Amino acid sequence: MVPSDGINPDAPMPPSWVTQAIRGGIVIPAHPLALDPDGNFDQRSQRALTRYYHAAGAGGLAVGVHTTQFHIRAPQHNLLRPVLSLAAETARELDAASDRQTVLIAGICGPTDQAVLEAELARDLGYHIGLLSLAALPDASDDQLIRHCQAVARRIPIFGFYLQPAVGGRILSLDFWRRLAGLPNLVGIKISPFDRYKTLDVVRAVAEARRGNDVALYTGNDDTIVIDLLTDYEIRMNGYAKRLQIVGGLLGHWACWTQKAVELLQTCKSARQSDQMQRGLLTLAAQVTDCNAALFDAAGGFAGCIAGIQEVLFRQGLLRSPRCLDPDERLSPGQREEIDRVYNAYPHLTDDEFVTRNLDAWLR
Numbered sequence: 001m002v003p004s005d006g007i008n009p010d011a012p013m014p015p016s017w018v019t020q021a022i023r024g025g026i027v028i029p030a031h032p033l034a035l036d037p038d039g040n041f042d043q044r045s046q047r048a049l050t051r052y053y054h055a056a057g058a059g060g061l062a063v064g065v066h067t068t069q070f071h072i073r074a075p076q077h078n079l080l081r082p083v084l085s086l087a088a089e090t091a092r093e094l095d096a097a098s099d100r101q102t103v104l105i106a107g108i109c110g111p112t113d114q115a116v117l118e119a120e121l122a123r124d125l126g127y128h129i130g131l132l133s134l135a136a137l138p139d140a141s142d143d144q145l146i147r148h149c150q151a152v153a154r155r156i157p158i159f160g161f162y163l164q165p166a167v168g169g170r171i172l173s174l175d176f177w178r179r180l181a182g183l184p185n186l187v188g189i190k191i192s193p194f195d196r197y198k199t200l201d202v203v204r205a206v207a208e209a210r211r212g213n214d215v216a217l218y219t220g221n222d223d224t225i226v227i228d229l230l231t232d233y234e235i236r237m238n239g240y241a242k243r244l245q246i247v248g249g250l251l252g253h254w255a256c257w258t259q260k261a262v263e264l265l266q267t268c269k270s271a272r273q274s275d276q277m278q279r280g281l282l283t284l285a286a287q288v289t290d291c292n293a294a295l296f297d298a299a300g301g302f303a304g305c306i307a308g309i310q311e312v313l314f315r316q317g318l319l320r321s322p323r324c325l326d327p328d329e330r331l332s333p334g335q336r337e338e339i340d341r342v343y344n345a346y347p348h349l350t351d352d353e354f355v356t357r358n359l360d361a362w363l364r
Contacts, residue, residue: 012154012185014128021060028062030068030251030252032069033046033068033069033079035325041082042320045318046087051094054094054102055358057262061087062106062250067306069306069326070109081121103129104126104128105159106130107133116155130159131190132161133163134172137170159190160177160189161192162189163193166194169192177189189206189215189218190250191221192219207235208235212244220250222252223296223298226281226285226288228246229264249261255313256309260351287346293338294335295342300332303332304329308339310324312339316359317355317359318355318359
């Protein structure tokens with residue numbers, strides 16, 4: 001299929017195993033940034049995080065994304081290359097030692113010139129896909145957005161990204177998603193508007209573009225993870241019906257308690273395959289959302305969404321410090337107590353025992 005927007009049909013495609021893994025549905029944690037107590041990049045802890053995700057069974061890593069802290073790109077930090085490089089290098093070492101293959105996804109940000117440079121950097125470092133944020137283009141028209149995406153897609157296969165406006169995203173039209181779905185090397189879409197209507201826009205757009213078999217849908221809706229993973233979407237149009245599923249997750253929430261996230265995804269896949277919805281899964285869905293409310297600071301308008309993840313990883317010993325590059329990015333008042341509450345309420349959703357058993361090996 002050659003899209004009407006005229007993108008180069010020779011746009012780079014990912015290796016077939018990457019496409020198969022993405023379409024099959026995997027856990028992709030949004031990789032955080034490790035800092036020491038003085039605020040310096042902590043390579044030892046950063047490697048430990050990557051080892052943790054690999055050992056937990058994650059099939060991919062998303063690096064340089066919102067959870068990694070966009071400030072890594074600031075000139076005073078200049079951490080984008082070191083962070084991307086270290087994660088890719090560590091993942092390849094782990095894959096070689098275990099005969100596994102990890103899908104590497106790099107966050108791509110900024111206006112077109114910056115985004116193209118970041119795409120080229122990610123490609124040269126061995127990343128398979130670029131997760132394309134459009135937050136830097138708040139006033140761009142659909143035509144301008146598509147041209148921006150085309151420019152990046154000529155350098156690296158891409159994942160679309162619907163980032164919720166509360167943390168810097170923008171509203172994106174149904175027509176934009178329909179046109180984006182026509183790009184031949186669009187591998188998937190991370191749907192994270194935290195809005196059911198906008199989630200349906202993306203699903204509908206992919207169906208109407210007849211790309212449901214090619215473009216994998218991933219939940220980024222940390223507030224409704226389980227429901228997203230259990231739902232069958234049936235899109236009807238002109239006598240044609242297409243059923244789509246959200247097959248996996250690319251989530252900040254899955255940056256902690258990742259072993260349990262892997263179990264959760266498998267549970268949801270098994271439920272879909274058996275076509276038997278268990279009431280207990282709806283209870284579990286509410287429990288996961290309650291945990292996310294604490295981790296992502298829903299009460300504080302998501303101001304502490306990164307700090308909450310850092311806090312959990314710090315408690316587990318995976319980070320030496322919970323601090324962020326931005327000194328104003330910290331837990332909101334009452335958020336620590338909310339994290340305490342969900343820890344006590346839902347111990348079956350945490351993986352502290354798994355981390356404790358393996359922490360010394362990951363920090364080697």
